[in-house]
Amino acid sequence: MPHAHPLNPSRRLDPALDRACVPLQAVTAMTRGRLTLRAGELVITANARLRALYTLEEGWALRYRTLPNGSRQILDFILPGDWVGLPSVFFGSSRCWVRALTPVTLGVLDARLLPALLRKHPNVGWALLKAGMLEQERADTRLTLLGRLGSSERIGYLLLELRDRLRARGLFPGSSGPLPLDRELLADAVGLSRVHVARALRALRAAGLADLTNRLLTIPNVRNLARFSGYPLKRAPQRPIG
Amino acid sequence: MPHAHPLNPSRRLDPALDRACVPLQAVTAMTRGRLTLRAGELVITANARLRALYTLEEGWALRYRTLPNGSRQILDFILPGDWVGLPSVFFGSSRCWVRALTPVTLGVLDARLLPALLRKHPNVGWALLKAGMLEQERADTRLTLLGRLGSSERIGYLLLELRDRLRARGLFPGSSGPLPLDRELLADAVGLSRVHVARALRALRAAGLADLTNRLLTIPNVRNLARFSGYPLKRAPQRPIG
DNA sequence: CGTATGCTTGACAGTCATCAAAGCCCGTGG
């Protein structure tokens, strides 16, 4: 029983806004400094009061939660260009941890200036909203992954998603690129155990779909892996925020 | 290896902004109309061009994705006061479906007016951002659920989360309230099969933790169920958007 | 050369999916 929508818009949104380029000088005006961390160091501590906001400029970080029983669920991998710590601006503290996976450099913003910035540059708010929507789509995807797909498909999907995000940043030029992830990280991201991640990777390698050895990911044929894992080959990938 | 944060803010954000009350007259000025749907009808069709934005005023809706193999993953339950279709404003179309679960009434907004609204009322952007952050926290929670918890804990957690969201809207006054969900919906939400959802519910009922019969949910002791399923009893629940 | 770390492999147990059948509720029609 389909229903007719009351709105049938033919005109597109204001393209200048749709591109959602943040006026960089406005953001950098908020920059309080630059932070460099070594691999493994904490960026954000869960449940700690925090009024800073970061942008990841270089390196990998990961956002995760821990459970009473000691296990860990990785919620997202954070790549250069992504924002870090936005929820804590609204709630005063974060309910998840953020940890540097490689050496990273972060731009540090003063969150208290954010309201003023939004008032002055609505484009920034627009861009933040858009970045949030992108992140939500990734969250939806991962939820579907964990809920409905088998182990090899999960791994294949995750690898493809990372590939695309890296490629959008120019960090995965050819058919292979570096991936600083070990079995345990993949396991905590897709809800499996280390052992079964290893098995899934072995299966993918045996099928010629993907190979992750020595932190080097190779995907000989993207289309094949996408078909196998149900990954939608999208429209041109979108950078999060310029 | 802890690290000292460069920002140690003692002053809180502007409380007027932090409360994030949307100037309602501004939003209603965008309202193009009101839409009523029967139970089971589609609100948003995946991959269809759409430039409308809704607010759910009454009833339940659900946001879900479908897979090539025919299975379905429920991404979120949409309750009165929630926004619907925000991502499609940014991407032109939605990658998930939204369907009325009960009879619903929706407020219809013209998405093309949103940029102007944001320019004029930065508070609206702030509120939208905050609502997005809340939704992201719920997404994080569900991801952790699917990745790291067993079947009964998942169900218990989901029931508690729904209870709190309903209570924040005054729709779950006492220790029991109506829940228009059957086994299959719960199953598709937490990544289990109908049969195992039934078993998990039986286990919860046997343990005296929760009872869901005839679409009526009863939680005799919230604290017990929270402890069992790892649900954090939070600070005062926050309404999404006034 | 010994140690440490991470990857691999095998065996076993636990959880969950699947299938099939039986019970329950409720509206319909005789």
Add this chain to the structure above:
DNA sequence: CCACGGGCTTTGATGACTGTCAAGCATACG
């Protein structure tokens, strides 16, 4: 009033998938 049928729920049996434990193997590094 009762028989019938459909949708939803419950229960049992079986098998697939994944977690867990433990041992063997590489590789890097001191």
